Amino acid sequence: MSDKIVLTEEEWREKLSAEQYHILRESGTERAFSGKFDKHFIAGEYYCAGCETSLFNSGAKYNSGCGWPAFTEPMANDAVEERRDVSFGMIRTEVLCAKCGSHLGHVFPDGPPEKGGLRYCINSLALNFESED
Ligand code: FE
Numbered sequence: 001m002s003d004k005i006v007l008t009e010e011e012w013r014e015k016l017s018a019e020q021y022h023i024l025r026e027s028g029t030e031r032a033f034s035g036k037f038d039k040h041f042i043a044g045e046y047y048c049a050g051c052e053t054s055l056f057n058s059g060a061k062y063n064s065g066c067g068w069p070a071f072t073e074p075m076a077n078d079a080v081e082e083r084r085d086v087s088f089g090m091i092r093t094e095v096l097c098a099k100c101g102s103h104l105g106h107v108f109p110d111g112p113p114e115k116g117g118l119r120y121c122i123n124s125l126a127l128n129f130e131s132e133d
Helices: 009-015 018-026
Strands: 044-048 054-057 080-085 092-097 103-108 119-122 127-131
Touching: 009 018, 018 103, 054 119, 080 103
Parallel strands: none
Antiparallel strands: 044 054, 044 127, 080 092, 092 103, 103 119
16 A cells, blocks of 8 residues: 555546545535445445545445445555544544545444444445446
């Protein structure tokens, strides 16, 4: 994860849809239950919509009921970076793609206890999916 992807704001705007730009580059959040991967439980891999790095495997995905795709862990510990986020009067931990720095979502300590107790709450618009063949 040493080679970071750095694009200018103009390049990001060209690469991403307006909705994706808002989430990935402005730390936006899609509306709960609006995302295409919220209730999506096909076997495969989820990639960063900003740089196509593998981020999450379907094996770690579960139905948290929160309205966004939820995972118990990333594909690799160094695939994502975490950062303290005190916006909106809350103390949360932001999750970013380690490779391109795009905002993905937040991680909360209310995941399934038997699987580590974490809930990576990720925007569908921050992800692309490829099913297992
Ligand atoms: Fe990325």
